[in-house]
Amino acid sequence: xxxxxxxxxxxxxxxxxxxxxxxxxxxxxxxxxxxxxxxxxxxxxxxxxxxxxxxxxxxxxxxxxxxxxxxxxxxxxxxxxxxxxxxxxxxxxxxxxxxxxxxxxxxxxxxxxxxxxxxxxxxxxxxxxxxxxxxxxxxxxxxxxxxxxxxxx
Amino acid sequence: xxxxxxxxxxxxxxxxxxxxxxxxxxxxxxxxxxxxxxxxxxxxxxxxxxxxxxxxxxxxxxxxxxxxxxxxxxxxxxxxxxxxxxxxxxxxxxxxxxxxxxxxxxxxxxxxxxxxxxxxxxxxxxxxxxxxxxxxxxxxxxxxxxxxxxxxx
Amino acid sequence: xxxxxxxxxxxxxxxxxxxxxxxxxxxxxxxxxxxxxxxxxxxxxxxxxxxxxxxxxxxxxxxxxxxxxxxxxxxxxxxxxxxxxxxxxxxxxxxxxxxxxxxxxxxxxxxxxxxxxxxxxxxxxxxxxxxxxxxxxxxxxxxxxxxxxxxxx
Amino acid sequence: xxxxxxxxxxxxxxxxxxxxxxxxxxxxxxxxxxxxxxxxxxxxxxxxxxxxxxxxxxxxxxxxxxxxxxxxxxxxxxxxxxxxxxxxxxxxxxxxxxxxxxxxxxxxxxxxxxxxxxxxxxxxxxxxxxxxxxxxxxxxxxxxxxxxxxxxx
Numbered sequence: 001x002x003x004x005x006x007x008x009x010x011x012x013x014x015x016x017x018x019x020x021x022x023x024x025x026x027x028x029x030x031x032x033x034x035x036x037x038x039x040x041x042x043x044x045x046x047x048x049x050x051x052x053x054x055x056x057x058x059x060x061x062x063x064x065x066x067x068x069x070x071x072x073x074x075x076x077x078x079x080x081x082x083x084x085x086x087x088x089x090x091x092x093x094x095x096x097x098x099x100x101x102x103x104x105x106x107x108x109x110x111x112x113x114x115x116x117x118x119x120x121x122x123x124x125x126x127x128x129x130x131x132x133x134x135x136x137x138x139x140x141x142x143x144x145x146x147x148x149x150x151x152x153x
Numbered sequence: 154x155x156x157x158x159x160x161x162x163x164x165x166x167x168x169x170x171x172x173x174x175x176x177x178x179x180x181x182x183x184x185x186x187x188x189x190x191x192x193x194x195x196x197x198x199x200x201x202x203x204x205x206x207x208x209x210x211x212x213x214x215x216x217x218x219x220x221x222x223x224x225x226x227x228x229x230x231x232x233x234x235x236x237x238x239x240x241x242x243x244x245x246x247x248x249x250x251x252x253x254x255x256x257x258x259x260x261x262x263x264x265x266x267x268x269x270x271x272x273x274x275x276x277x278x279x280x281x282x283x284x285x286x287x288x289x290x291x292x293x294x295x296x297x298x299x300x301x302x303x304x305x306x
Numbered sequence: 307x308x309x310x311x312x313x314x315x316x317x318x319x320x321x322x323x324x325x326x327x328x329x330x331x332x333x334x335x336x337x338x339x340x341x342x343x344x345x346x347x348x349x350x351x352x353x354x355x356x357x358x359x360x361x362x363x364x365x366x367x368x369x370x371x372x373x374x375x376x377x378x379x380x381x382x383x384x385x386x387x388x389x390x391x392x393x394x395x396x397x398x399x400x401x402x403x404x405x406x407x408x409x410x411x412x413x414x415x416x417x418x419x420x421x422x423x424x425x426x427x428x429x430x431x432x433x434x435x436x437x438x439x440x441x442x443x444x445x446x447x448x449x450x451x452x453x454x455x456x457x458x459x
Numbered sequence: 460x461x462x463x464x465x466x467x468x469x470x471x472x473x474x475x476x477x478x479x480x481x482x483x484x485x486x487x488x489x490x491x492x493x494x495x496x497x498x499x500x501x502x503x504x505x506x507x508x509x510x511x512x513x514x515x516x517x518x519x520x521x522x523x524x525x526x527x528x529x530x531x532x533x534x535x536x537x538x539x540x541x542x543x544x545x546x547x548x549x550x551x552x553x554x555x556x557x558x559x560x561x562x563x564x565x566x567x568x569x570x571x572x573x574x575x576x577x578x579x580x581x582x583x584x585x586x587x588x589x590x591x592x593x594x595x596x597x598x599x600x601x602x603x604x605x606x607x608x609x610x611x612x
Binding site: 069070071074075078093094097098102105110111112113136 | 208209210235237238239240255256258259260261262263278
């Protein structure tokens with residue numbers, strides 16, 4: 001009986017310890033996201049850079065399709081950073097400025113171009129994807145194609 | 154006949170070996186571009202900095218005409234970087250913002266002032282020229298004068 | 307005979323046109339390099355970041371194995387940058403400082419830690435790999451495992 | 460008589476005004492320096508970047524010989540900056556560290572590698588040359604070849 005009690009306490013302690021946790025994005029998932037995004041880009045003959053960041057805004061994965069303008073290496077990362085730093089699509093900033101909210105231009109780390117999407121799991125922002133290389137709405141299509149892999153699970 | 158076959162094989166091998174290659178901009182060409190740009194500037198008594206970058210955005214050549222504002226040393230390089238990073242004239246960004254696309258202000262490494270032009274060869278962006286010192290439309294005239302040397306070839 | 311002449315001329319024209327060209331590293335190759343490097347890392351249960359840059363020092367591919375210290379994201383890129391900027395292994399700088407050449411510490415963009423290797427083809431430096439996460443000699447083993455894929459071709 | 464006095468005063472004022480002046484390095488001189496440095500490099504088949512800065516540490520001229528490692532673009536500028544910022548040859552820092560003065564490593568903007576030389580005129584430091592690409596003593600030979608043009612005047 002004492003052993004049962006001890007065991008139960010142990011279990012509850014374990015539960016408590018683990019309850020203060022956050023899900024995270026693995027390299028395996030990042031690869032699946034990038035595969036889907038790259039597939040969509042290749043299908044459309046769009047040359048882009050695909051960047052995937054973790055919850056801290058650090059790179060997990062980056063791929064640059066041959067022939068993509070080199071400026072997109074930094075832009076794709078900046079879009080993803082913007083998405084994870086503010087937990088929202090970069091299109092929100094693009095739309096805001098289109099609506100006349102030019103003050104958003106002064107917001108540090110905000111890139112107001114579609115193509116950056118945050119990645120959520122269990123209510124946590126666990127990372128982001130950023131795509132750059134073609135028109136920003138096309139970049140956005142590729143980014144969404146990437147995340148569709150996660151949504152289908 | 155055997156010689157013909159050999160010759161054809163050589164041709165195909167050359168083609169195969171060289172197929173994953175990119176053309177590049179030489180210092181000799183950069184000097185000719187800069188000479189033409191500098192000539193145009195001096196004719197108009199315009200004081201400018203002329204910067205020429207390679208395909209990776211690294212300086213091949215820079216000249217600062219006596220008396221040019223020192224801020225132009227960095228601006229000329231930034232315009233050229235913008236042109237080679239995004240494979241387009243910096244005037245595209247200038248016009249975009251003039252048309253109300255203020256989101257472009259948040260695009261990393263994009264300088265929205267005329268005077269930066271990409272240099273293409275065989276469909277590849279092999280570098281860029283950036284000019285700064287006078288009015289941006291005048292900077293643009295000098296940049297174009299520089300590249301006219303290549304176009305005439 | 308006329309055909310032979312034509313064929314020879316074609317060969318010479320091809321040679322001339324392509325003579326001012328440089329080979330480049332493709333994303334497909336970068337993936338094969340990264341696969342080999344990642345395999346070696348996983349086999350040893352080493353957590354690392356693998357970064358592959360082009361000839362201009364721009365990212366083509368990056369992968370961060372789960373659990374790798376976030377500092378390695380930048381270090382891997384810095385090692386690769388050092389290797390492509392100076393066309394040599396970062397171990398050369400590490401050895402140099404070990405031999406007492408402390409002046410190398412002041413060399414801009416030189417990272418004196420093993421794990422950065424340049425990638426050559428036809429005498430041109432077409433990019434570099436940088437690995438960071440474990441001991442620098444272990445990082446070096448992973449980088450070499452990556453490039454072994456190219457050397458076997 | 461009054462006119463003579465006025466004229467004399469004017470002359471003295473002019474002299475006073477002009478006495479607080481500094482000589483400067485012109486683009487024409489920078490080109491002559493670079494021509495001599497480039498000639499010496501080409502003679503030895505050394506690939507280098509040659510950078511010439513003004514008294515404020517700003518670029519007047521830069522040339523990158525084809526095939527030079529891209530890291531040298533920044534290193535050549537850093538050597539020249541070091542030379543003009545401290546009005547001495549970068550070899551002084553190299554020798555200092557070789558003599559065990561490792562504290563020099565912490566000196567902001569000091570590059571401890573031969574190849575950076577200040578340019579003096581009438582006791583003023585009017586700029587500097589920086590050379591990078593080969594061994595630092597070879598870089599130094601090229602830098603000296605450049606400045607020899609001025610010394611012969």
